[in-house]
Amino acid sequence: MNIIPEITKQSITNLINNNERGDGRAVDEYREIVIETDFVSKAEGSARVTLGNTQIIVGTKPQIGEPFSDTPNVGVLMTNSEMLPIADPKFEPGPPSESSVELARVVDRCVRESQMVDLEKLCIEEGKKVWMIFIDLHIIDYDGNLFDAAMLGVMAALMNTKIPVAEYKNDEIVIDEEATIDLPLKDKATMCTFVKIGDKIVLDPSLDEESILDARLSIGITESGNICAMQKGGDGSLSKEEILDVVKTAYSKKDELMKHFN
């Protein structure tokens, strides 16, 4: 278990009450974001994101499979996250932890509900064969705010994904490895995570801030301006005004984050 010294808790809370932060950022300021795409040669789409010292590698892998019987004409999306033990002393090898599952689910929700991937175009033959897109998150270094970093990485990796052209002929799939098309995307999305410490709310929490948070709220917003995902964490509560405030800030940060995809 990770124990945060009482004096560290005090000093962070004091700083935040004065609208300052340990690393000199403003309360609504992101750490430096760097995105490198086409990072993994074996993956059809990939990206490496660094957000301050947080580092995530995202890869996408298309595979041909059978569609779910209730949605025979749409492709399948799957998100998985792997919190590597090198990333943080708290991360253990073995079955995925609660936070790992949460991360994968929140990111998956953001991708799915924003309907950014045109899943119908991933259908090769209705009811028989569709493309399944696997999104894999590898947490390389953990210094807080995995949600935002992961979403940036997933977005960059999806935009970078090329799927081979596949045709269905006489009950058989013919794949043309040479000819590839971009993954059909209709929208983009970003995520902003806020934490409440005491009575104040800060954007992009660092590891220290995350470890003493009272409440956490992540908001996914599409480029077209819809809220597509929300996730609340922590024991504390958020008032209606606080949530509206946070949503407003998230909207104002959207364009800043979208810039990284160009």
Add this chain to the structure above:
Amino acid sequence: MIHVEDKKFVVPGEILAEDDFYPGRGTFKEGDIICSSLMGLVSLRNNKISVIPLKSKYVPKKGDVVIGKIDDIRFSMWGVNINSPYSGILPASEVFGREKKELSRVFRIGDVLFLRVVDVDEVKKVKLGLKGRGMGKFRKGILVDITPTKVPRLIGKKGSMINMIKDKTRCKIVVGQNGLVWVKGDVDMEQITKNIIHLIEAEAHTSGLTNRIRDKLYLLIDGELPKDLETDESKFDENQLNDENNSNNLNNDSNFDNSFEANEDELEKPKLENFKDIL
């Protein structure tokens, strides 16, 4: 025969010297060849060759002073995280003597203490104690984490670096040999001190560091360099002379400013009176 220069960066397995040299810390001998066992910088002292790692974890040693966090309370001892692979224990008898009291009334989980390593046994069970000047619990202030190999550099020759920072920022600073540093002062000064400490950690291997840190401190706190800097500089003359030598000749044996191996006796002896009254 020697294959490397002083302060050269080496990786594990790199051949450092043959014959005529003694293997020191961070090296091993294979036949007549001395190799590096760490990633770090070569240090040549007379005929002894050693490698100072760039980063390390703290390995407890008897007599060290460390900063620890209470992470467990048991029947007759506290469990202490000392920023090391080995966790420490603080027996209740060290605190109460022969009396029996409730442990959680004195130190709670999350408290930060300044401790002495009383004993380390064969299985690396680390026994800690509070006897000594300035030992006890910290109130307020911030903790800064650096890699333990840079601790001597932060203190400097006879405490030159740490005293300079203390004078300028008017912060109380306590350095534990396990790489934890406690700083208390004005909130702004605490942050400046924290940044300065991280800067020293990042540039510990470069020459002329004391002077650069001094300039940086003046710029951060006063916003300008003092006009009488020349007179100030006289006491750093030795270092500057050394800088020139270093830049001209990497082989130079003198290692005034970038000595990693400041004597442990030179470690800060804390003068914090208000800690002993907590019991």
